[in-house]
Amino acid sequence: MKNIIILMLIVIISTGCNQIEPTENEGEEQKNQSVSDSTQIEEKAKKENIKSEATDLKDEIDISLKPNETGKVMVLMYHNIGQEEAEWVRTPENFKKDLLTLYEKGYRPISLRDYVTGNITTDEGYTPVVITFDDGNKNNFEYLEDNTIDKDSAVGVLMDFNKEYPDFSSTATFFLNGDVPFGQEGQEADKIKFLLENGMDVGNHTRTHANFTEISKEGLQEEIGAQAQYLEEFIEDDSYSIDTIALPFGSRPNDDSLTSFLKEGTYNDIAYKNIAILNVGWDPGDSPYNNSFDFESIPRIRASEMKVDDVGIYNYIEYFDNNPEERFISDGYPEIITVPKNKVDLLEKDLNKEKYIYEN
Ligand SMILES: [Zn+2]
Numbered sequence: 001m002k003n004i005i006i007l008m009l010i011v012i013i014s015t016g017c018n019q020i021e022p023t024e025n026e027g028e029e030q031k032n033q034s035v036s037d038s039t040q041i042e043e044k045a046k047k048e049n050i051k052s053e054a055t056d057l058k059d060e061i062d063i064s065l066k067p068n069e070t071g072k073v074m075v076l077m078y079h080n081i082g083q084e085e086a087e088w089v090r091t092p093e094n095f096k097k098d099l100l101t102l103y104e105k106g107y108r109p110i111s112l113r114d115y116v117t118g119n120i121t122t123d124e125g126y127t128p129v130v131i132t133f134d135d136g137n138k139n140n141f142e143y144l145e146d147n148t149i150d151k152d153s154a155v156g157v158l159m160d161f162n163k164e165y166p167d168f169s170s171t172a173t174f175f176l177n178g179d180v181p182f183g184q185e186g187q188e189a190d191k192i193k194f195l196l197e198n199g200m201d202v203g204n205h206t207r208t209h210a211n212f213t214e215i216s217k218e219g220l221q222e223e224i225g226a227q228a229q230y231l232e233e234f235i236e237d238d239s240y241s242i243d244t245i246a247l248p249f250g251s252r253p254n255d256d257s258l259t260s261f262l263k264e265g266t267y268n269d270i271a272y273k274n275i276a277i278l279n280v281g282w283d284p285g286d287s288p289y290n291n292s293f294d295f296e297s298i299p300r301i302r303a304s305e306m307k308v309d310d311v312g313i314y315n316y317i318e319y320f321d322n323n324p325e326e327r328f329i330s331d332g333y334p335e336i337i338t339v340p341k342n343k344v345d346l347l348e349k350d351l352n353k354e355k356y357i358y359e360n
Pocket residue numbers: 134135205209248249
C-alpha cells in the first residue's frame with residue numbers, strides 16, 4: 001500500500017513539472033528536486049516500514065516465557081575428554097551428561113562470536129550457552145585409522161548429540177596453542193576445515209601456552225600474533241580470522257601498559273585483533289546487551305564436577321534453577337532486545353537495537 005502511495009506521489013510531482021513547461025535549466029533543477037523528494041519519501045517510508053515491522057514483531061513476543069535479555073550467559077570451559085575422569089578431564093559419558101542436562105534445562109549453544117557480537121538467535125524461551133575447549137588436545141578431535149572421527153572425542157560427542165537433538169547445535173570454540181593442533185600431524189587443515197564447516201570455531205591460546213604475568217611487550221605480541229598467523233595458514237577462507245583468545249592460566253600482564261596488546265598488536269608486521277578475551281574463572285558472563293558487558297574480560301565456568309569450589313557447571317545450573325530471573329531468556333527475535341521493566345537499568349544505553357520493555 002505504501003509503495004502505491006509513493007508511486008502516486010512520484011507521478012503527481014513529475015506531472016506537475018511537465019505542466020509548468022520550465023526552461024531547460026529550471027527543468028533540470030526541478031527534475032533533481034523531484035528525484036530528491038521522492039528519494040526522501042522512499043527513505044522515510046522505508047524507515048517507517050522497518051519501525052512498524054519491529055513493532056509488529058513485538059506483538060509476537062511471548063512475555064509469558066519471561067524473556068530477559070539482560071540475564072547471564074554461561075561460557076563453559078572444558079579441556080580433555082578421556083576415559084578417566086580427573087580435574088581437567090571429562091569422560092565422554094559425563095560430557096554427554098552435561099549436554100543432556102543443558103538440553104533438558106533449556107540451554108542451547110551459540111557461538112562465542114555470536115555471543116560477543118550480540119547476535120543471539122536462540123529460540124524464544126531458551127537460554128544461550130557457549131561451549132569452549134582449551135589446549136587443542138588430541139582427545140578433542142581425533143581421526144581414527146578408517147578416517148572417521150572418534151566418537152568419544154569432544155567433536156564426536158558434539159556431532160552425535162546434535163544428530164540426536166537437532167535443536168542443540170554442535171557449535172563450540174576450540175582454543176589452540178602450539179604446533180599440530182589436535183595432535184595428528186598433517187591433519188591440521190582438514191580438522192580446522194571440518195570445524196568451520198560444521199559451525200564450530202577455532203581461537204587463539206598462544207604460541208607456547210605462555211604465562212602473561214611477567215611477559216615483555218614484544219613477547220606478548222609474538223605469543224598472540226604468531227599463533228594467529230600459524231592457525232590462519234590452515235584456513236582457506238581469507239575472511240575468517242583468529243580473533244578470539246583464551247588466556248593461558250587466565251593470566252594477564254602485571255604491567256597495565258601491556259593490557260591493550262591482548263586486544264590489538266602486531267607481529268612480523270602483521271596486525272592481530274581480538275574481539276573476545278576469555279578468562280579462566282568463575283562466574284557466568286554478562287549479557288552482551290548489558291552496560292557491564294566487557295569483551296576484554298569474559299569469565300568462564302569450569303565444566304567439571306571435581307575441585308570446582310562450588311563455582312562449577314552444576315552449581316550454576318542449580319543456581320539458575322533457583323533464580324530463573326537471573327538467567328538470559330531469549331525473546332526469539334535477535335533484532336529486538338526484550339527485558340522486564342525491573343531489569344531495564346542493566347541495559348546498555350547505546351544499544352543499536354529495538355528495545356521492548358514489559359511490565360513484570
Ligand atoms: Zn590452556
